[in-house]
Amino acid sequence: xxxxxxxxxxxxxxxxxxxxxxxxxxxxxxxxxxxxxxxxxxxxxxxxxxxxxxxxxxxxxxxxxxxxxxxxxxxxxxxxxxxxxxxxxxxxxxxxxxxxxxxxxxxxxxxxxxxxxxxxxxxxxxxxxxxxxxxxxxxxxxxxxxxxxxxxxxxxxxxxxxxxxxxxxxxxxxxxxxxxxxxxxxxxxxxxxxxxxxxxxxxxxxxxxxxxxxxxxxxxxxxxxxxxxxxxxxxxxxxxxxxxxxxxxxxxxxxxxxxxxxxxxxxxxxxxxxxxxxxxxxxxxxxxxxxxxxxxxxxxxxxxxxxxxxxxxxxxxxxxxxxxxxxxxxxxxxxxxxxxxxxxxxxxxxxxxxxxxxxxxxxxxxxxxxxxxxxxxxxxxxxxxxxxxxxxxxxxxxxxxxxxxxxxxxxxxxxxxxxxxxxxxxxxxxxxxxxxxxxxxxxxxxxxxxxxxxxxxxxxxxxx
Amino acid sequence: xxxxxxxxxxxxxxxxxxxxxxxxxxxxxxxxxxxxxxxxxxxxxxxxxxxxxxxxxxxxxxxxxxxxxxxxxxxxxxxxxxxxxxxxxxxxxxxxxxxxxxxxxxxxxxxxxxxxxxxxxxxxxxxxxxxxxxxxxxxxxxxxxxxxxxxxxxxxxxxxxxxxxxxxxxxxxxxxxxxxxxxxx
Numbered sequence: 001x002x003x004x005x006x007x008x009x010x011x012x013x014x015x016x017x018x019x020x021x022x023x024x025x026x027x028x029x030x031x032x033x034x035x036x037x038x039x040x041x042x043x044x045x046x047x048x049x050x051x052x053x054x055x056x057x058x059x060x061x062x063x064x065x066x067x068x069x070x071x072x073x074x075x076x077x078x079x080x081x082x083x084x085x086x087x088x089x090x091x092x093x094x095x096x097x098x099x100x101x102x103x104x105x106x107x108x109x110x111x112x113x114x115x116x117x118x119x120x121x122x123x124x125x126x127x128x129x130x131x132x133x134x135x136x137x138x139x140x141x142x143x144x145x146x147x148x149x150x151x152x153x154x155x156x157x158x159x160x161x162x163x164x165x166x167x168x169x170x171x172x173x174x175x176x177x178x179x180x181x182x183x184x185x186x187x188x189x190x191x192x193x194x195x196x197x198x199x200x201x202x203x204x205x206x207x208x209x210x211x212x213x214x215x216x217x218x219x220x221x222x223x224x225x226x227x228x229x230x231x232x233x234x235x236x237x238x239x240x241x242x243x244x245x246x247x248x249x250x251x252x253x254x255x256x257x258x259x260x261x262x263x264x265x266x267x268x269x270x271x272x273x274x275x276x277x278x279x280x281x282x283x284x285x286x287x288x289x290x291x292x293x294x295x296x297x298x299x300x301x302x303x304x305x306x307x308x309x310x311x312x313x314x315x316x317x318x319x320x321x322x323x324x325x326x327x328x329x330x331x332x333x334x335x336x337x338x339x340x341x342x343x344x345x346x347x348x349x350x351x352x353x354x355x356x357x358x359x360x361x362x363x364x365x366x367x368x369x370x371x372x373x374x375x376x377x378x379x380x381x382x383x384x385x386x387x388x389x390x391x392x393x394x395x396x397x398x399x400x401x402x403x404x405x406x407x408x409x410x411x412x413x414x415x416x417x418x419x420x421x422x423x424x425x426x427x428x429x430x431x432x433x434x435x436x437x438x439x440x441x442x443x444x445x446x447x448x449x450x451x452x453x454x455x456x457x458x459x460x461x462x463x464x
Numbered sequence: 465x466x467x468x469x470x471x472x473x474x475x476x477x478x479x480x481x482x483x484x485x486x487x488x489x490x491x492x493x494x495x496x497x498x499x500x501x502x503x504x505x506x507x508x509x510x511x512x513x514x515x516x517x518x519x520x521x522x523x524x525x526x527x528x529x530x531x532x533x534x535x536x537x538x539x540x541x542x543x544x545x546x547x548x549x550x551x552x553x554x555x556x557x558x559x560x561x562x563x564x565x566x567x568x569x570x571x572x573x574x575x576x577x578x579x580x581x582x583x584x585x586x587x588x589x590x591x592x593x594x595x596x597x598x599x600x601x602x603x604x605x606x607x608x609x610x611x612x613x614x615x616x617x618x619x620x621x622x623x624x625x626x627x628x629x630x631x632x633x634x635x636x637x638x639x640x641x642x643x644x645x646x647x648x649x
Contacts, residue, residue, distance in 0.1 A: 432495075455500075456514045460515050463515075
C-alpha cells in the first residue's frame with residue numbers, strides 16, 4: 001500500500017498535478033535499499049510489487065522504470081520471471097484497448113511490449129551482469145521462436161533497446177555493453193550458421209574454410225564461421241545441439257527464421273550484411289564444387305553422426321541463395337533508409353570472393369533502382385577496389401574480364417559517355433541472353449540526370 | 465574506333481564501332497535495336513525520326529538502317545511519310561547499291577512494304593525510283609512486282625520534259641523498262 005501510494009503520486013505528477021515526484025522516487029528506492037539489507041524476501045516482494053505497478057501503468061514504466069532499475073540494489077529473479085510469464089500471456093484476438101479514468105492502463109496488447117521493454121531495460125541497467133546475461137540469453141532464444149508475433153516483438157526490442165542502445169551508450173559503460181553486442185552478434189551469426197548447418201555435413205564447412213583464402217579473419221564478430229576458429233580442428237562444435245531445437249523445419253523455413261534477427265540487426269548495423277554475404281559464398285561453393293549426388297552422400301553420412309540432422313537435396317542448397325537474394329530485396333531498401341549506399345556496399349564487399357559476384361550485382365541493382373539518380377561515384381570506386389584486390393591488378397574498365405565487367409553493369413550510369421560508347425558492344429554481348437537487363441542498362445544511360453547518352457545517340461550508336 | 469562529327473547539339477559524339485571484332489552477333493545488335501523500337505514510351509516517333517535522319521546522312525549507311533526504317537514506319541504511322549520522302553530517296557541518291565548492297569536490299573523491301581498504292585505521299589520515292597539505273601530498277605520489280613503498276617501510274621502523270629529528263633540513253637535496260645511502264649499505261 002505504501003508503494004502504491006507513492007507510485008500514485010508519480011502518476012499524479014505525470015497528469016500535471018503539482019506533486020514533487022523526486023521525493024517519491026527517492027523514498028521508494030531508499031526504503032528498498034534498507035529492506036534489501038534487513039530482509040531479502042521482503043525486499044524481493046516489494047520490488048515485485050513495484051514491478052507489477054510498472055507493468056500495469058505503462059506511463060509509469062516510461063517515466064520511472066529507468067531511474068528505478070538504475071538505483072535499486074539488485075534485481076530479484078522473481079521480477080524477471082513475472083515479466084517472462086506476462087510476455088507469453090494473452091492472445092492476439094483477445095486484445096482490447098482499455099481505458100481507465102486515470103488513463104494509461106496497459107492493454108493486453110501493450111503488456112507484451114511493456115514487459116519486453118522492461119526486460120530490455122533490466123538487461124541494460126541491471127547491476128548484476130550475470131543476471132543481465134541470463135535475461136539477454138532468454139530474449140535471444142525468443143528471437144528464434146516459432147510464434148511470429150513473439151519473435152517479431154522480441155527481435156524489435158533486442159535490436160532497438162539493447163543492441164542499438166548499447167552501441168550508442170556512454171564510453172564509461174562500454175565494457176559491459178560491448179559484451180552485450182558481442183553476444184547478440186555471436187547469437188545472430190551462429191543461429192544463421194546452424195539454421196543451415198543442421199542439414200549439412202560438418203566436413204563440408206571444414207573443406208570450404210580450407211579452400212578459401214578470404215576467410216582469414218574468422219574471428220570477426222560478424223563472420224558466419226566466427227566460432228569455428230575457436231574450435232581446434234575447425235569442426236562444428238557441440239553448440240549445434242543447443243540450436244537444434246530451434247530448427248526443425250525445412251531448410252528454407254529455418255533460414256527465414258534466422259534471417260529475421262539478422263535483417264533487423266542490419267537496419268542498425270550494416271556489417272550484418274557481410275554474414276549473409278558469407279553464407280551466399282558458401283552456398284555458391286557447394287553448388288559449384290559438388291554435384292547433387294556428392295552433397296546428398298555427405299549429408300547421408302552426417303545423418304549417422306547426428307540423429308537430429310535432416311537431409312537436404314542439392315536443389316534445396318541452390319534455393320538458399322535465392323532465399324538470400326529475396327531477403328536482400330527486402331533488407332537493402334530498408335537499410336538504405338538509415339545508411340548510405342557506400343556503407344551498405346562496403347559491408348557486402350567485406351567478403352572477398354568471386355563467388356559473391358551475383359549477389360553484388362543484385363545489391364547494386366537494388367541500390368541503383370532509381371534510374372533517374374546516377375549512382376554515387378564511390379560505389380564504382382568500391383567495386384573497382386574489390387575487383388582490383390581480387391585480381392591483384394589495377395582496375396581499368398576496358399581490361400576487365402566479362403565476369404568482372406558484368407558486376408559493374410548496374411553502375412553503368414557512373415561511366416563517362418566515351419566509356420559507354422566504347423563499351424557498348426560488350427554491354428550488348430553480356431546482356432544478350434537477358435533483354436530485361438539490357439533494357440534496364442539502357443534506361444539508366446538515357447534517363448540518368450544528366451543522361452550519360454541521349455536516346456538518339458544510343459539508337460544511332462546501336463546501328464553503327 | 466573512328467570519331468564522327470556531332471550532328472545534333474543534344475547528342476553526344478558518336479563513334480563507329482567495330483562490331484565484327486568485338487565478337488558480337490548481328491542478331492544481338494538487331495534484337496537490341498528492336499528492343500528500343502518496341503519501347504515506344506522512351507523511343508518516341510521524334511526520337512526515331514532524328515536517329516534515322518542522323519543515320520541516313522552517313523557516308524556509308526549502316527546495314528540495319530532500312531530494317532529500322534521499315535519497323536519504325538510500321539510502328540509509328542507518322543514516320544511512314546518520313547521514310548518514304550526522306551530515307552528511301554536519300555539512299556537512292558547515295559547510290560547505296562554500290563556502297564552498301566545490303567542496305568539496297570533493305571530499300572527494295574522498304575519499297576515493297578511501304579508503297580501499297582499510288583498517292584501524293586509516295587511521289588518522292590517514286591520519282592527517286594525512276595532515277596535508279598535499269599539493273600537496280602529491274603531488281604526492284606523482281607521483288608516488288610506491285611510497284612511496277614504504281615510506278616507506271618505515276619509515270620503517266622509526268623510531263624514529256626520530265627520523262628525525257630529521266631531517260632538515260634546509255635542504259636538500255638532502263639530504256640526497256642521505261643518503255644514497258646509507258647506501254648502498261
